[in-house]
Amino acid sequence: MxxxxxxxxxxxxxxxxxxxxxxxxxxxxxxxxxxYKLIFEDNNIAAALGFGGAIIGVAIPLYSALVHSISYSDFVIWGGVAIFIQLIFAFIVTRLGGKYSFKTKISQGVIPVGILMAFLSIAIGLLNAGSMSY
Structure with missing residues (x-):
């Protein structure tokens, strides 16, 4: 047992x-x-913060899927959903242009933008997790 x-x-x-x-x-x-280049070669703090937030942002709904799943396969499916939602969010946000361009600002190492990206990723992760609490 x-x-x-x-x-x-x-x-x-x-x-x-x-x-x-x-x-x-x-x-x-x-x-x-x-x-990875920005973080490990360029020591870009903004990129590291944004990436770290993305990791936490996906871990939160994965935790929710672990807690609420009724079987292993149920967990794997909801885990896949969690990843998909977080990736869609990252795709959309990093494609914003103009003066609010995450791509430009993070590449330039603008730390407040990296922090904002991290917090947005965590917020989406929380909403993602709450939405799968069935």
Whole structure:
């Protein structure tokens, strides 16, 4: 009996981690700038803040999916929905142009814009999580 609990934990936990890794890969594709270059090579704090917020933003609805799912497959489906919603948000926000261009400002390292991107990602994650509380 206890072995089943450990297997269940391991299955859900590592699937959740895998979903976050998939999100990290897809997020870097969805954003019009090179997140990893900006963070690891250019030491761009704005990009790191925005990216960190995106990670928290996806972890929140993944947590909700873990808590509210009725089965492993239910969790995987809702986890996929969570990732999709967060990626759509990132795609739209980073495509805004003009003086409110996240692409330009984050690439330039404007820290307040990185903070705003992080908070927006977290807010969308909270709304995403609340919406899947069935």
């Amino acid at each position: 206890e072995l089943d609990l450990y297997i269940g934990f391991i299955s859900f936990f590592f699937t959740a981690v895998a979903l976050v890794v998939v999100f990290l890969y897809l997020y870097a594709i969805v954003t019009p700038y090179d997140d």
